[in-house]
Amino acid sequence: MLSQQQKLSYQENGFLILENFKSIADCQQLKQTANTIVENFIPENYSIFSATDRQARSDDYWITSGDKIRCFFEEEAFDDNHNLIVDKNFAVNKLGHAMHELDPIFRGFSADERLHTIATDIGMVQPHVLQSMYIFKQPRIGGEVRCHQDSTFLYTDPMSVIGFWFAIEDASIENGCLWGIPGGHKGPLTELAKRQPSGNAITIKKLADPEWDTKAMIPLEVKAGTLIMFSGKFPHMSEANRSNKTRHAYTLHVVDGNCHYPHFNWLQRQDNTVGPTFTQLNSLL
């Protein structure tokens, strides 16, 4: 799947951009499905997602969502008295974390054998799809995602997570595209998130300096259908979306089943696995 040059570029920069990876029709179908999930959602039990804090917030709704489809709201969708102040259909920050398994349209989009091949091309032995997220990045209130490395939150020993980030709509600086530090993955893992043995608390432990050199950040502006893949130590972020446009994206986080997946990771599935392989996903189609 990947050329020698693409593999070298991924190793050097920690990320790779593959344009036109998905068709516009596939992106539109996924977007429609995500919007329908939100339309049908009755906000009785929900939580708010914030990725600006250094301290991870957690609650029951979040911590048990690893093998479910749940809605997490934008922080700015509520007033100080916790009343929803925007249309529900433009209030959800993201869906998570098992659409790839539980929803037939999301499953079809995710069960892409090319992703298995790409993961093995860059050295993964047994790719498993651990997590999916549909990120809306809503107009005007789409929350910032602070600079982080995905291995902080989905840790394996040795580290293995790969992020597959699909632009479902055009992503630009204006509507809050991804930013990243090319080569930043060559530094250490700077933080590790650990779920506490009891309760829902997740603590984020600082492992290393320095803080990210934000001057080295570059915007990854891409068209709908593009796949950006990045390694678990690639520092990346996105700014708040203050534009009038949405910026929908879908992500899959894939880990190597040959690596140890510790109990301290926040995402623990009831079946105690690290999610299906691409072949298993395909067999469910």
Ligand SMILES: O=C(O)CCC(=O)C(=O)O
């Ligand atoms: O889409 C975004 O704004 C951030 C996504 C992200 O950080 C991730 O997929 O790891």
